[in-house]
Amino acid sequence: MHTVISARDTAPMAAEGVARSDAEASNSAANRKFYKARVPIYPKMVQGRYRRIKWIVMAITMAIYYLVPWIRWDRGPFSPHQAVLVDMTHERFYFFFIEIWPQEVYYVTGLLIMAAVGLFLASALFGRLWCGYACPQTVWTDLFIFVENLIEGDRSARIRLAKESWGSSKIAKRVSKHATWLIIAVATGGAWVFYFTDAPTLAHDLAHGTAPIGVYAFMALLTFTTYSLGGLMREQVCTYMCPWPRIQGAMMDNEALSVTYRADRGEPRGPHKKGDSWQGRGSCIDCNQCVAACPMGIDIRDGAQLECINCGLCIDACDEVMLKIGQPLRLIAYDTDANVARRARGERARFRLIRPRTILYSVVLVIVGSLMMFGLSTRRTIDLDVLRDRNPNFVTLADGSVRNGYTLKVMNRADQGRDFWLTIRGIQPRAVNLIGVGNVSLPAKLAVGPDKVRTLRVLLTVAPHDWQNSHQRILFSVADAEHHETRTVRAVFVSGDPR
Amino acid sequence: MATQKERDQVTGTETTGHEWDGIKELNTPLPRWWLGIFYACIVWSIGYWIVMPAWPMIHSYTTGVLNHSQRDDVAAALKALRDARAAKEHELDGATLEQILKNADLQQFAMAEGKAAFGDNCTPCHGSGGQGGHGYPNLNDDVWLWGGTLEDIQRTITVGVRSTSPETRSSQMPAFGRDGLLKPEQIDDLTEYVVHLSRRTADAKAVARATKLFAENCSSCHSNAGKGDRQYGAPNLTDNEWLYGPTREDIHEQIWSGRGGVMPTWGGRLSPETIKALAVYVHSFGGGE
Numbered sequence: 042m043h044t045v046i047s048a049r050d051t052a053p054m055a056a057e058g059v060a061r062s063d064a065e066a067s068n069s070a071a072n073r074k075f076y077k078a079r080v081p082i083y084p085k086m087v088q089g090r091y092r093r094i095k096w097i098v099m100a101i102t103m104a105i106y107y108l109v110p111w112i113r114w115d116r117g118p119f120s121p122h123q124a125v126l127v128d129m130t131h132e133r134f135y136f137f138f139i140e141i142w143p144q145e146v147y148y149v150t151g152l153l154i155m156a157a158v159g160l161f162l163a164s165a166l167f168g169r170l171w172c173g174y175a176c177p178q179t180v181w182t183d184l185f186i187f188v189e190n191l192i193e194g195d196r197s198a199r200i201r202l203a204k205e206s207w208g209s210s211k212i213a214k215r216v217s218k219h220a221t222w223l224i225i226a227v228a229t230g231g232a233w234v235f236y237f238t239d240a241p242t243l244a245h246d247l248a249h250g251t252a253p254i255g256v257y258a259f260m261a262l263l264t265f266t267t268y269s270l271g272g273l274m275r276e277q278v279c280t281y282m283c284p285w286p287r288i289q290g291a292m293m294d295n296e297a298l299s300v301t302y303r304a305d306r307g308e309p310r311g312p313h314k315k316g317d318s319w320q321g322r323g324s325c326i327d328c329n330q331c332v333a334a335c336p337m338g339i340d341i342r343d344g345a346q347l348e349c350i351n352c353g354l355c356i357d358a359c360d361e362v363m364l365k366i367g368q369p370l371r372l373i374a375y376d377t378d379a380n381v382a383r384r385a386r387g388e389r390a391r392f393r394l395i396r397p398r399t400i401l402y403s404v405v406l407v408i409v410g411s412l413m414m415f416g417l418s419t420r421r422t423i424d425l426d427v428l429r430d431r432n433p434n435f436v437t438l439a440d441g442s443v444r445n446g447y448t449l450k451v452m453n454r455a456d457q458g459r460d461f462w463l464t465i466r467g468i469q470p471r472a473v474n475l476i477g478v479g480n481v482s483l484p485a486k487l488a489v490g491p492d493k494v495r496t497l498r499v500l501l502t503v504a505p506h507d508w509q510n511s512h513q514r515i516l517f518s519v520a521d522a523e524h525h526e527t528r529t530v531r532a533v534f535v536s537g538d539p540r
Numbered sequence: 541m542a543t544q545k546e547r548d549q550v551t552g553t554e555t556t557g558h559e560w561d562g563i564k565e566l567n568t569p570l571p572r573w574w575l576g577i578f579y580a581c582i583v584w585s586i587g588y589w590i591v592m593p594a595w596p597m598i599h600s601y602t603t604g605v606l607n608h609s610q611r612d613d614v615a616a617a618l619k620a621l622r623d624a625r626a627a628k629e630h631e632l633d634g635a636t637l638e639q640i641l642k643n644a645d646l647q648q649f650a651m652a653e654g655k656a657a658f659g660d661n662c663t664p665c666h667g668s669g670g671q672g673g674h675g676y677p678n679l680n681d682d683v684w685l686w687g688g689t690l691e692d693i694q695r696t697i698t699v700g701v702r703s704t705s706p707e708t709r710s711s712q713m714p715a716f717g718r719d720g721l722l723k724p725e726q727i728d729d730l731t732e733y734v735v736h737l738s739r740r741t742a743d744a745k746a747v748a749r750a751t752k753l754f755a756e757n758c759s760s761c762h763s764n765a766g767k768g769d770r771q772y773g774a775p776n777l778t779d780n781e782w783l784y785g786p787t788r789e790d791i792h793e794q795i796w797s798g799r800g801g802v803m804p805t806w807g808g809r810l811s812p813e814t815i816k817a818l819a820v821y822v823h824s825f826g827g828g829e
Contacts, residue, residue, distance in 0.1 A: 077552075432667070432668060432669030432671065433667070433669050433670075433671030433680055436671075436678065436680040436681050436826065437681060437780060437781065438681050438682050438683075438780075438781075438827075439681070439682055439683050439776065439779035439780060439781055440779065440780070444680070444681075444826060446826060474826065476824055477644070477647070500826045
């Protein structure tokens with residue numbers, strides 16, 4: 042990784058020791074043409090604070106992605122020991138201490154709401170932090186560009202290679218680049234599947250080639266998407282496919298932090314000759330290094346734009362130049378539109394983090410988070426569903442009694458098998474028949490296995506003098522043996538009232 | 541023919557040189573990847589002709605090297621299904637109905653098979669939930685013309701009712717009115733008597749007049765108390781269940797014309813195992829004895 046900004050003899054100079062790059066903002070809205078094919082972008086490698094942060098974030102996010110499935114979590118002998126597991130076969134979702142059944146999908150909804158509001162809040166405070174640092178598209182594209190840089194060289198070398206005619210050296214470079222990309226892509230798809238099955242078992246099966254066909258299919262699918270989205274499509278995903286750049290327009294205001302070219306300081310821009318005064322002109326020497334470094338192919342000096350993912354690489358590129366020409370750093374910086382205006386008016390720049398919208402987002406976040414925590418901490422380990430037979434709706438017996446059938450699903454979310462007690466209130470049945478068990482007296486004992494659902498058909502027979510009306514509300518309850526937990530579900534007993 | 545390639549000013553794309561009313565056609569050929577796939581498909585199809593059945597002939601078709609046939613696939617899949625079920629079917633065949641109920645595994649198998657067979661064969665008359673209808677018995681309740689034990693149900697399914705089987709269950713209620721066996725006023729009295737039997741208010745005088753009539757004409761099948769007799773398939777007249785309706789008009793019509801439904805014999809059409817499974821399934825509706 043060489044990042045020396047060298048003045049080649051032929052290159053025009055922007056200032057003493059700083060070559061003017063011929064980089065063009067090919068992906069900025071003004072330069073995109075309907076009929077034109079995509080102009081490839083060759084981002085130049087930079088060094089600096091934001092590049093460093095990006096490396097660190099990449100390391101952390103990748104570590105999370107690859108290591109999480111391998112974290113073990115003891116849930117007793119009847120449940121899987123994987124901390125994070127989406128168990129499709131058994132219809133369970135495990136997340137450390139949380140276990141969610143399909144009936145509790147509202148927790149997932151809550152999680153998604155929190156993620157969305159969290160994203161809104163982060164956008165209102167710090168702009169598109171997600172886009173610039175944490176989004177998988179950004180992280181993997183960054184990794185792919187790093188590989189490209191390693192194999193084919195930096196920006197100018199890559200441009201030269203692209204123009205070169207096909208020869209052994211070009212073929213070798215291209216083949217090794219795409220091969221490395223594919224290896225990364227396979228590893229990406231390969232890690233994804235571990236979230237859905239017990240990781241060590243699946244790793245063993247994969248090593249022996251005995252994993253289920255679906256696993257290979259998903260690996261192939263994710264290999265394809267990683268390779269094409271991260272390697273081939275890159276900034277087009279953000280510009281054309283992703284809805285977030287559109288949404289964030291509504292989420293940001295002029296007090297939100299975003300990568301900003303401080304026009305008040307930079308303009309009027311122009312090349313600077315050694316010895317010339319800096320009076321009466323801006324600090325921008327129009328060297329285009331910010332454009333060359335941009336992975337999105339835009340010019341940050343055009344102002345905030347949809348295509349900008351706020352990764353801060355242009356800040357690093359500009360700072361290197363500012364250091365060289367002896368001007369103050371951060372001509373491009375994380376700043377707000379409001380501050381640029383304030384400086385232009387001669388006021389002091391300030392950051393207003395507490396604004397109505399950030400307060401609103403925070404309140405929503407706290408409310409949803411509290412609801413989730415409350416829900417999870419008071420989550421029932423016992424649940425009951427009652428489905429009344431509708432075909433036939435009710436059955437009249439010879440003596441005038443009426444029978445209704447119900448399908449009960451008794452759920453035991455605990456790690457061990459338990460005995461539950463079934464009671465029925467609101468009506469006095471003459472007979473309670475559990476299909477497969479026989480006639481029982483209430484409360485009836487039901488054994489339910491660990492982390493299991495027991496499905497039972499119950500027939501209630503009620504004598505004519507024991508119902509009040511044709512549709513009588515009744516209550517089914519299941520309670521654990523110690524009566525710590527009870528789950529009561531409303532149902533209806535239909536007699537048609539033939540009396 | 542244009543000797544020099546011309547470019548459209550707006551799009552910068554080459555034109556084909558074709559012009560209609562001043563509008564020139566842009567030369568935008570198919571994408572190369574598309575063409576590549578297209579040619580690959582052509583090559584693939586040639587291989588397909590050789591390997592797979594492809595061309596129709598006058599009396600047959602080219603079978604291809606693999607000699608593949610979807611018809612054979614279906615036959616093989618059905619055979620595989622039969623083989624997979626064979627062990628359980630055999631077990632079902634050997635087990636008595638009581639044994640099936642005791643063996644949870646076998647019961648589940650019987651229930652699954654019974655449910656499918658019921659849906660295919662029984663629902664047109666008895667309804668998908670076995671709820672029956674006017675003239676078609678409800679299989680959910682505890683009223684059985686021919687008995688509600690597993691064996692009774694199995695036998696009824698096997699031989700049918702008023703069916704073509706020589707062993708069919710059969711009962712024939714005379715058409716007292718239509719055939720002139722009783723006078724209309726006698727039938728009116730009998731109607732009141734039957735209403736009285738089911739513990740409803742009836743004309744006491746008519747009931748008194750009909751007592752002798754009932755003993756002479758009806759009790760041989762329906763018994764003196766009107767409780768019916770399963771041996772003859774005679775329904776109980778004292779309960780609240782009426783195959784042809786509970787009103788005086790319904791009862792009058794039944795005495796007048798002596799209706800009786802037909803259930804086909806399923807022995808010989810369905811395998812004995814399937815009939816066993818059906819018996820277990822129908823028994824589980826809740827009315828089984």
